[in-house]
Amino acid sequence: MQGALFDLPETPPEHAVIARFQLGGDGLGESDQWSRVFEAERSMDAAVAAAGVGEVDGNEFGGGEVVIFAYGPDADALYRVMEPGLRALPFRPAHVVLRYGEPADDVVSERVEL
Numbered sequence: 001m002q003g004a005l006f007d008l009p010e011t012p013p014e015h016a017v018i019a020r021f022q023l024g025g026d027g028l029g030e031s032d033q034w035s036r037v038f039e040a041e042r043s044m045d046a047a048v049a050a051a052g053v054g055e056v057d058g059n060e061f062g063g064g065e066v067v068i069f070a071y072g073p074d075a076d077a078l079y080r081v082m083e084p085g086l087r088a089l090p091f092r093p094a095h096v097v098l099r100y101g102e103p104a105d106d107v108v109s110e111r112v113e114l
Contacts, residue, residue: 015054015075016099017082019068019114021091026064036089037066044070044085053077066091075100079112087114 021037023029029037037059045056054072068086072078075098086096094114101107 013101017070019096021094028061
């Protein structure tokens, strides 16, 4: 019983789906681009939550692009749920990085062109 209080289950490594879309110009994009991203993000967040595969964690605008971040225990499952929403965004070029584990130099990742 001595170690029973400290035998916590190991948390699985967090995987990520990181999507990058090129916007017009070098800045933050335009308001109609922002609203399309926010709408797609809300839709993907609802689908991800309903599927129980993780969470859409937000976005970052700047440098002529937008990056959408999502995290969960299985990058492939997370991407399958998000893929229709990601492909529906019209901004190109665009790609997604599936990261299989915590950020580190030796973590496996895969790039998918949209």
